[in-house]
Amino acid sequence: MSYQWLTLWRYADTFLEAAWLTLQVTLLAFILAVALGLLAALAKSSPLAPVRWLSHCYVEFIRNTPVLLQIFIIFFGLPSLGITMSAFSAGVLALGINVGAYLSETFRAGIQSVAKGQLEAAYILGIPRRQIFLSVVLPQAARAVWPAIINNLIQLLLGTSLLSAIALPELTGTATVINARTLLYIQTFSIVGLVYLVLSNLFSWLGNLAGRRMFHPPLVTPVKKPGWRWAKKGLINPVKRENAL
Numbered sequence: 294m295s296y297q298w299l300t301l302w303r304y305a306d307t308f309l310e311a312a313w314l315t316l317q318v319t320l321l322a323f324i325l326a327v328a329l330g331l332l333a334a335l336a337k338s339s340p341l342a343p344v345r346w347l348s349h350c351y352v353e354f355i356r357n358t359p360v361l362l363q364i365f366i367i368f369f370g371l372p373s374l375g376i377t378m379s380a381f382s383a384g385v386l387a388l389g390i391n392v393g394a395y396l397s398e399t400f401r402a403g404i405q406s407v408a409k410g411q412l413e414a415a416y417i418l419g420i421p422r423r424q425i426f427l428s429v430v431l432p433q434a435a436r437a438v439w440p441a442i443i444n445n446l447i448q449l450l451l452g453t454s455l456l457s458a459i460a461l462p463e464l465t466g467t468a469t470v471i472n473a474r475t476l477l478y479i480q481t482f483s484i485v486g487l488v489y490l491v492l493s494n495l496f497s498w499l500g501n502l503a504g505r506r507m508f509h510p511p512l513v514t515p516v517k518k519p520g521w522r523w524a525k526k527g528l529i530n531p532v533k534r535e536n537a538l
Contacts (some may be wrong), residue, residue: 297477301484304471311467312488318384318463319450325389327442337401337459345461348397361455363387366456368459384456384463392449399441403434436508443500447493454489467519 336348355363365392368383378386407430416427435442457466468485472478 294489315463322384322388326392329393333397334400352394380459380461399438403438406437407433439504
C-alpha cells in the first residue's frame with residue numbers, strides 16, 4: 294500500500310495549488326457576501342418600498358434555489374446575454390451572492406438586537422445617523438452574530454467543492470482529475486477531506502481569536518485606594534483622620 298501513497302506524493306504541489314485556489318475563492322467570495330449581506334439587511338429596513346421589495350426578492354430567490362443551479366446560471370447562462378467570465382470569477386460571484394443572502398438575515402437579526410434605548414439616546418445627543426450606525430449599531434450587531442458569521446465562512450469554504458462542476462481546479466476538482474489518472478479514490482479523497490478539515494478548523498480558530506480580541510475589553514487592574522493597608526489592619530485611614538481633625 295505504501296507505493297500508492299508515494300504515487301500521490303508526486304501530486305503534492307498540485308494539491309497545494311488547489312488548496313491555495315480554494316482559499317482565494319473563499320476569501321474573495323466572503324468579502325462580496327459580507328458587502329451584499331449588509332446592503333440587503335439595510336435595504337429591508339429602508340423607508341422605500343421598492344428597495345425593500347428588491348431585497349426580499351433577492352433573499353427569497355437565493356435561499357430557495359440550489360447553489361449548483363445558481364453557479365450554472367452565472368457560468369453558462371450569462372454568456373447568452375453577452376456576459377462572459379472565467380470559472381474563477383463565476384465561482385466567486387455565485388458563492389458571494391449565495392452566502393450574502395444568508396448573511397443578510399444574520400445581519401438583520403444582529404441590528405435588531407441593539408437596544409432601542411441606545412439609539413434614542415444617540416439621537417438625543419445629536420449624533421449623525423451614519424456615526425450612530427458605525428459606532429453604536431455595527432459593533433454591537435457584529436458581536437451578537439459573530440459566531441454565525443464564522444459559520445457562514447466555513448460553509449462557504451466547503452461550498453467551493455461545487456465549483457468542480459464548472460471545471461475550476463480547486464480541491465475537489467483537482468481530486469477528480471487525480472483520481473482519473475491514478476484510480477486511487479480512497480487515498481485521494483482522504484487527502485482532500487483532511488485538507489478541508491484543517492482549513493475549516495483553522496478558520497474556526499482564527500474566528501474565535503479575532504472575536505476575543507475585538508469584542509472582549511482588556512482586563513483592567515483595580516487601583517487600590519490610599520491607606521488600604523491601614524484599613525486592612527483595622528486602623529483608621531490616615532486620610533479620614535486628617536479630615537476629622
